[in-house]
Amino acid sequence: xxxxxxxxxxxxxxxxxxxxxxxxxxxxxxxxxxxxxxxxxxxxxxxxxxxxxxxxxxxxxxxxxxxxxxxxxxxxxxxxxxxxxxxxxxxxxxxxxxxxxxxxxxxxxxxxxxxxxxxxxxxxxxxxxxxxxxxxxxxxxxxxxxxxxxx
Amino acid sequence: xxxxxxxxxxxxxxxxxxxxxxxxxxxxxxxxxxxxxxxxxxxxxxxxxxxxxxxxxxxxxxxxxxxxxxxxxxxxxxxxxxxxxxxxxxxxxxxxxxxxxxxxxxxxxxxxxxxxxxxxxxxxxxxxxxxxxxxxxxxxxxxxxxxxxxx
DNA sequence: GGCGTTTGTTATCAATCATAACAAATATCT
DNA sequence: AGATATTTGTTATGATTGATAACAAACGCC
Numbered sequence: 404x405x406x407x408x409x410x411x412x413x414x415x416x417x418x419x420x421x422x423x424x425x426x427x428x429x430x431x432x433x434x435x436x437x438x439x440x441x442x443x444x445x446x447x448x449x450x451x452x453x454x455x456x457x458x459x460x461x462x463x464x465x466x467x468x469x470x471x472x473x474x475x476x477x478x479x480x481x482x483x484x485x486x487x488x489x490x491x492x493x494x495x496x497x498x499x500x501x502x503x504x505x506x507x508x509x510x511x512x513x514x515x516x517x518x519x520x521x522x523x524x525x526x527x528x529x530x531x532x533x534x535x536x537x538x539x540x541x542x543x544x545x546x547x548x549x550x551x552x553x554x
Numbered sequence: 555x556x557x558x559x560x561x562x563x564x565x566x567x568x569x570x571x572x573x574x575x576x577x578x579x580x581x582x583x584x585x586x587x588x589x590x591x592x593x594x595x596x597x598x599x600x601x602x603x604x605x606x607x608x609x610x611x612x613x614x615x616x617x618x619x620x621x622x623x624x625x626x627x628x629x630x631x632x633x634x635x636x637x638x639x640x641x642x643x644x645x646x647x648x649x650x651x652x653x654x655x656x657x658x659x660x661x662x663x664x665x666x667x668x669x670x671x672x673x674x675x676x677x678x679x680x681x682x683x684x685x686x687x688x689x690x691x692x693x694x695x696x697x698x699x700x701x702x703x704x705x
Numbered sequence: 706g707g708c709g710t711t712t713g714t715t716a717t718c719a720a721t722c723a724t725a726a727c728a729a730a731t732a733t734c735t
Numbered sequence: 736a737g738a739t740a741t742t743t744g745t746t747a748t749g750a751t752t753g754a755t756a757a758c759a760a761a762c763g764c765c
Binding site for chain 3 (some may be wrong): 452480503
């Protein structure tokens with residue numbers, strides 16, 4: 404005997420047990436947001452991690468690689484290529500850190516400052532879009548508070 | 555002249571421009587949750603994606619690979635290795651799909667059912683921990699609603 | 706019967722993340 | 736001061752994840 408014909412409309416899958424999970428929904432939301440971020444920054448060819456590095460250096464010039472990396476939760480080893488990439492593009496500089504010949508002090512170049520201005524403008528629009536989707540700044544803040552409890 | 559001594563306590567970095575961003579906080583929270591998930595499932599050697607595949611097959615036996623993959627947002631191409639891995643471990647089976655000799659219908663094996671029972675128990679405890687961190691089921695539901703608006 | 710589409714698959718490719726090892730420089734301790 | 740431990744940047748490497756292109760077999764359509 405074959406399976407009986409149940410419905411003409413395509414039978415839907417049961418997904419509650421999978422989708423009603425915090426981690427799963429977090430992953431989906433994060434992927435979605437990052438894809439939109441990448442689309443918005445396609446012209447600048449800037450990835451999320453790179454943007455955060457530029458902002459952090461701009462707000463904290465002269466800090467060592469390790470300090471910047473640690474705050475972003477990036478391993479020292481993986482941070483090297485990231486910094487090298489931004490340096491090769493002429494956006495940041497590694498300078499000798501005063502008082503520690505091992506360390507590299509990171510600075511934005513003049514080009515980097517100009518570049519970051521453009522990036523910040525795009526990011527502001529992007530964040531405004533996220534806030535609009537969430538339904539207002541209060542909801543955004545509520546989300547950030549909830550996310551913090553998971554870290 | 556050298557930089558003046560400002561403070562004995564280590565000077566803190568300015569991070570607002572980076573951390574007050576939805577995408578960034580999403581990424582951090584998702585990474586943190588997945589790391590705890592992986593720790594909880596270390597004994598079962600089960601990754602988040604694998605768990606969701608098992609649950610989805612259990613709740614929708616006989617579905618084609620493409621159907622399961624699409625719901626999880628996994629590309630067909632990348633889903634092959636995932637299915638093969640679970641099949642090699644004896645947890646699921648690829649069976650001939652009735653009426654379509656191209657497609658593979660996916661089923662849990664008896665071992666897969668037993669295995670998923672254990673996994674579900676762990677996941678239930680894990681989700682309870684997430685809810686506790688968030689401050690209750692209402693907050694968890696609020697988070698899920700907010701996350702949905704970002705997809 | 707011919708033609709476009711779907712399905713599973715392989716092969717790449719890029720990005721992300723983790724670990725181990727290492728040399729140079731620095732800090733610590735006695 | 737000298738021995739020892741730690742920090743810093745770096746390279747190398749591996750595992751995981753996600754995306755794209757191409758392909759043969761099977762299917763659906765006309």
